Amino acid sequence: MAKKWSxxxxxxxxxxxxxxxxxxxxxxPGFEGDKNEGLDLLxxxxxxxxxxxxxxxxxxxxxxxxxxxxxxxxxxxxxxxxIVRHVIGSVDPQGVDHASFGVPTEEEKRHHYLWRIRxxxxxxxxxxxxxxxxxxxxxxxxxxxxxxxxxWEPRYDEINAFERELLDQGTTLVxxxxxxxxxxxxxxxxxxxxxxxxxxxxxxxxxxxxxxWPAYQEAYQVMLDRTxxxxxxxxxxxxxxxxxARLAITELLIDALDRLKLDWPPARFDxxxxxxxxxxx
Amino acid sequence: MAKKWSxxxxxxxxxxxxxxxxxxxxxxPGFEGDKNEGLDLLxxxxxxxxxxxxxxxxxxxxxxxxxxxxxxxxxxxxxxxxIVRHVIGSVDPQGVDHASFGVPTEEEKRHHYLWRIRxxxxxxxxxxxxxxxxxxxxxxxxxxxxxxxxxWEPRYDEINAFERELLDQGTTLVxxxxxxxxxxxxxxxxxxxxxxxxxxxxxxxxxxxxxxWPAYQEAYQVMLDRTxxxxxxxxxxxxxxxxxARLAITELLIDALDRLKLDWPPARFDxxxxxxxxxxx
Numbered sequence: 001m002a003k004k005w006s007x008x009x010x011x012x013x014x015x016x017x018x019x020x021x022x023x024x025x026x027x028x029p030g031f032e033g034d035k036n037e038g039l040d041l042l043x044x045x046x047x048x049x050x051x052x053x054x055x056x057x058x059x060x061x062x063x064x065x066x067x068x069x070x071x072x073x074x075x076x077x078x079x080x081x082x083i084v085r086h087v088i089g090s091v092d093p094q095g096v097d098h099a100s101f102g103v104p105t106e107e108e109k110r111h112h113y114l115w116r117i118r119x120x121x122x123x124x125x126x127x128x129x130x131x132x133x134x135x136x137x138x139x140x141x142x143x144x145x146x147x148x149x150x151x152w153e154p155r156y157d158e159i160n161a162f163e164r165e166l167l168d169q170g171t172t173l174v175x176x177x178x179x180x181x182x183x184x185x186x187x188x189x190x191x192x193x194x195x196x197x198x199x200x201x202x203x204x205x206x207x208x209x210x211x212x213w214p215a216y217q218e219a220y221q222v223m224l225d226r227t228x229x230x231x232x233x234x235x236x237x238x239x240x241x242x243x244x245a246r247l248a249i250t251e252l253l254i255d256a257l258d259r260l261k262l263d264w265p266p267a268r269f270d271x272x273x274x275x276x277x278x279x280x281x
Numbered sequence: 282m283a284k285k286w287s288x289x290x291x292x293x294x295x296x297x298x299x300x301x302x303x304x305x306x307x308x309x310p311g312f313e314g315d316k317n318e319g320l321d322l323l324x325x326x327x328x329x330x331x332x333x334x335x336x337x338x339x340x341x342x343x344x345x346x347x348x349x350x351x352x353x354x355x356x357x358x359x360x361x362x363x364i365v366r367h368v369i370g371s372v373d374p375q376g377v378d379h380a381s382f383g384v385p386t387e388e389e390k391r392h393h394y395l396w397r398i399r400x401x402x403x404x405x406x407x408x409x410x411x412x413x414x415x416x417x418x419x420x421x422x423x424x425x426x427x428x429x430x431x432x433w434e435p436r437y438d439e440i441n442a443f444e445r446e447l448l449d450q451g452t453t454l455v456x457x458x459x460x461x462x463x464x465x466x467x468x469x470x471x472x473x474x475x476x477x478x479x480x481x482x483x484x485x486x487x488x489x490x491x492x493x494w495p496a497y498q499e500a501y502q503v504m505l506d507r508t509x510x511x512x513x514x515x516x517x518x519x520x521x522x523x524x525x526a527r528l529a530i531t532e533l534l535i536d537a538l539d540r541l542k543l544d545w546p547p548a549r550f551d552x553x554x555x556x557x558x559x560x561x562x
Contacts, residue, residue, distance in 0.1 A: 058481040085373045092366045094381070094412070098374050131375070186559060193556050199548040200339040204555055210562045267480040274485055275474050278467060281491045 004033035004041060009248040010255050015177070015224040015234035020217050025181040026240040035243050042247045046090045049250050052257035053127050055264060057095035060125010062265035066170035068256050069121070069128035070249070073135050073223075074178030075216065076206045077188035079239050080131050083178075087249050088129050097122035100131035113137040113155070114162060124170065127253070134159055138223055143215045156226040163232040172256045173232040176249060177220060178239040182213060285314040285322060290529040291536050296458070296505040296515035301498050306462040307521040316524050323528045327371045330531050333538035334408050336545060338376035341406010343546035347451035349537050350402070350409035351530070354416050354504075355459030356497065357487045358469035360520050361412050364459075368530050369410050378403035381412035394418040394436070395443060405451065408534070415440055419504055424496045437507040444513040453537045454513040457530060458501060459520040463494060 005012075012030025031038065056068065070088070072080040088096055099120035108116045114134055122128030138159070142152050163173055180188070192202040209216075228234040235252060239245045286293075293311025312319065337349065351369070353361040369377055380401035389397045395415055403409030419440070423433050444454055461469070473483040490497075509515040516533060520526045 058478075062481050081375060084375050088374050089370070089372075091370075093369050093374060093377055093379050093410075094362060094365050096374055096379075098377075100375070129374075186562070189559055190556070193552055193559065196548075197339075197545045199552075200343050200546040202548070202550070202555070204550050204558070207555065207558050207562045264478045265481040267477075267483070269483070269485050271474055271480075274483070274488065275471070277485075277488050278470055278474065281467070281488045 004037055005030050005251070006032050008255065009235065009251045013176075013235040013237055013248060013252075015228040015236050018224065018236055020179065020221050020224070020236070023179055023236065023238060025179050025184060025238045027238045028241060028244045029238065031244065031247070035241070038243045038247050042243065042250060045247070045250050045254060046087075049087075049254050049257070050091050052254060052262065053091040053095055055262040056127065056257060056260065057092065057125050058265055059262055060095070060123065062268075063124070064170075064265075065124035066172070066260055067122045067124055067126045067128060068172045068174060068253065068260075069130065069166070070253065071130045071133045071135070071173060071175045072178065073132065073139070073176070073220075074239065075180070075185065075213075076203070076209065077185045078178040078180050079242055079245050080178060082242055083245065083249055084129055084131060087246050087253070088127070091127060095125065095127055097126040097128040098131070099129070101133055101136060114158075117162075121166070121171070128171075134162070135223060135227075138227075139216065139219050142219045142222075143212055156223075159227050160229055160232075163227075163229065167231045172260065174235070174249075174252050174256050175228075175232060176235045176237050176252065177224065178237045178245060179220075180239050182210065184240040185210070285318055286311050286532070287313050289536065290516065290532045294457075294516040294518055294529060294533075296509040296517050299505065299517055301460065301502050301505070301517070304460055304517065304519060306460050306465060306519045308519045309522060309525045310519065312525065312528070316522070319524045319528050323524065323531060326528070326531050326535060327368075330368075330535050330538070331372050333535060333543065334372040334376055336543040337408065337538060337541065338373065338406050339546055340543055341376070341404065343549075344405070345451075345546075346405035347453070347541055348403045348405055348407045348409060349453045349455060349534065349541075350411065350447070351534065352411045352414045352416070352454060352456045353459065354413060354420070354457070354501075355520065356461070356466065356494075357484070357490065358466045359459040359461050360523055360526055361459060363523055364526065364530055365410055365412060368527050368534070369408070372408060376406065376408055378407040378409040379412070380410070382414055382417060395439075398443075402447070402452070409452075415443070416504060416508075419508075420497065420500050423500045423503075424493050437504075440508050441510055441513075444508075444510065448512045453541065455516070455530075455533050455537050456509075456513060457516045457518050457533065458505065459518045459526060460501075461520050463491065465521040466491070 007030035009030055072083060074080050084098060117134045138152055138155050141147055166173060189206060192198040224234050237245055237248055288311035290311055353364060355361050365379060398415045419433055419436050422428055447454060470487060473479040505515050518526055518529055
């Protein structure tokens with residue numbers, strides 16, 4: 001772990017026992033530096049992430065089924081898109097599987113809620129990113145009573161079983177719930193109304209959703225309590241400071257990749273023989 | 282068009298009437314600057330590309346069905362992967378649809394050769410990238426007699442009809458055939474044998490393919506002659522100099538996006554009303 005972290009984000013952001021109601025969305029848990037120090041460190045660590053991702057991709061191309069899947073949850077304006085653009089955008093697109101999950105299509109609605117998720121799972125060697133995920137089915141669905149409790153209630157256990165299955169298939173899940181304060185959200189929504197280049201990001205329904213914040217808070221809390229497992233733990237990310245969110249997720253991804261203990265795939269051919277052949281080709 | 286181009290790549294790389302046999306793979310057609318000037322310009326133009334791509338994405342999110350699809354063809358080591366990593370890697374992954382086409386799977390073989398291509402077509406607003414494409418079905422397939430001539434022969438016309446259909450659906454195709462010299466290819470293959478971090482990119486079959494270069498040259502020539510249309514022209518890219526290849530493709534993409542005359546999508550709500558609502562939310 002690089003300097004300036006007194007506690008790595010894998011620990012400082014862990015969901016266990018955390019109450020969202022007590023969260024300081026402007027905080028930088030575990031990080032002792034300021035914004036400039038954070039940005040310097042981000043540059044440095046981005047290069048590390050990029051190297052590790054290339055190794056993951058190389059191993060995937062060589063038949064390794066393992067992969068890493070970043071699952072991003074958060075209210076509108078929490079900065080999920082910025083993470084994809086700036087953190088995931090720093091690695092080779094060839095090794096990235098990006099999927100975002102909005103309102104289900106008519107076809108998706110006719111299937112089990114995990115159907116569209118399974119279809120979007122990353123291949124071996126890929127860094128997958130889910131912008132929203134199967135967790136929508138215990139968040140917005142619960143808050144807005146889109147299905148009755150007897151339908152969403154069993155989903156927590158079902159999701160745990162599903163994620164256990166992913167682990168068994170070689171997927172390391174990095175689950176991050178991003179939280180902005182209501183004030184910061186208002187600022188970001190206001191910006192979307194003030195800048196013509198941001199109108200397209202604005203949806204009047206985002207304002208309505210603010211009224212549901214207590215209900216979302218409860219739904220998020222239950223989600224964290226019931227689906228943060230030892231094999232797929234949740235990380236709770238204060239997201240008012242974009243630089244911190246990017247730095248923290250970069251570190252979480254580095255940590256996940258480090259745990260795979262990746263090396264470059266060995267040559268599956270006789271190097272000297274191929275050199276001789278090439279010399280005469 | 283920025284300084285240093287005496288002729289924009291949309292013209293200097295055009296396939297019409299070009300003989301691959303006469304191509305200087307180390308050339309920089311239309312560009313008068315050296316490597317350092319090229320790299321400086323690349324930095325500048327990458328920012329332009331990134332802005333245009335965001336506008337394309339914004340319009341897609343707002344219902345615009347148009348998109349841009351970069352089709353990359355080239356022998357091994359031509360640098361297709363580097364283009365994806367460095368040029369496509371410079372824009373927001375949320376707006377990128379990347380697909381690569383290797384040896385068809387058993388399932389793909391049971392379908393028409395355009396089946397897997399159609400499945401991978403980018404959505405509206407996306408910048409699609411095909412690393413190899415339906416053109417494999419008139420290149421490697423023709424060179425290695427994987428199917429008889431009466432099967433591949435009608436494909437040229439079929440591909441033209443298919444690409445006409447893509448145009449009608451709002452897709453701007455940017456087709457680029459990348460060529461490295463046999464000497465440069467040998468150097469790049471040698472590097473893959475000399476560096477343990479590159480072994481995974483090496484395939485002994487790549488050496489065998491060098492013997493087929495004359496046959497490939499012929500197959501590429503026929504492809505250019507028969508499928509470079511006014512609505513989906515081919516660009517022939519000398520690719521020995523990686524910086525030039527990146528710069529040229531960046532310009533070709535900027536040109537394609539410019540022709541869409543994109544603006545930020547207008548607000549589809551009453552801005553003042555939403556500001557008032559937000560103030561009280």
